[in-house]
Amino acid sequence: MWGSSASPAHDALLPSQPPDLPVHHVLGNHCLDLPKAAVLARLRAPAAGRYTVPLAPGWRLVGLDTTEMSGHSQEGPESAAAKEAAAFLAARPLSDDHPQMSPWNGGVGAGQLAWLQDELAAAAAAGDRVVVAGHHQAGPGAAARRSHAAWNHDAIYAALENSPARLYLAGHDHEGGYAAAGGVHWLTLEAICEAPPGSNAYAVLHFYGDRVVVEGVGAAVSRELAL
Secondary structure, three states, rough: OOHHOOOOOHHHHHOOOOOOOOOOOOOOHHHHOOOOOHHHOOOOOOOOOOOOEEOOOEEEEEOOOOOOOOOOOOOOOHHHHHHHHHHHHHHOOOOOOOOOOOOOOOOHHHHEEEEEHHHHHHHHHHHOEEEOOOOEOOHHHOOOEEEEEEOOHHHHHHHHHHOOEEEEEEEOOOOOEEEOOOOEEEEOOOOOOOOOOOEEEEEEEEEEEEEEEEEEEEEEEEEEEEE
16 A cells, blocks of 8 residues: 555655546656555556556557566566566677667566457457557657667567557657557657757547547647558
C-alpha cells in the first residue's frame, strides 16, 4: 500500500487523478525514482504494470511495462525478474551492436511478451484493432534513436508485426520520431521538457475507420496515419 512504501514527500510528487476520468498510464524510467509499487498504486494501475482496456468501438489499448526488464527494475537480486534482466544484459552488453542496452532503457520479460501475444490473438479473434503503448520505442528506423529503444525491441516488433496492432505509442526519446513498418505506425511523441519556454507538447488522437489523426499541440507534430 502507498502508506507503507512511500513518504508524504513522495506522495506530493505524484499527480492526482480525477475519479471519473479514465486515465491509463505506462511506466517510464524516471517513474522508478520512486518505489515502483507505490507509483502503480497511486496511478491506479495494475500491479503487473500492464493491461488491456477498451479504447473505442473496434479498438483496444494495450499498455506495456517496458521497465520490467532493466538495470533499475527495483526487484531483489534473487527475484526472477532481476535474474532475467541480468542474463539478458550479460548476453548483450552495451556496445555498438547493442546501443539500446543502457541501464536507463528497459524491456519486457518473457512472461509479459507471451501475455502480449495472447492479447493480440484475442483482439484478432474479436476483429478488434489495437493501440499499444510503451515508454520505450520498439519500431525501426526513424521511430527513435537506437540508443533510446527498448532492450528487446526486436522481440516486441516481431510480436506486433502483421498483427491487429496498428499503432505503437512511445515516449523516452525526447526528440520524437516516426516510422511505418510491418503494418504498424511506430510513433514517439515529442517531450514537453524539450518544448520552447512558454510552449507545450502533447497530442490528441482521433480514430476513424480509415485513419488515425494525431493532433499535435505546441512542439508535438501533427500527423495523419492511414490504416
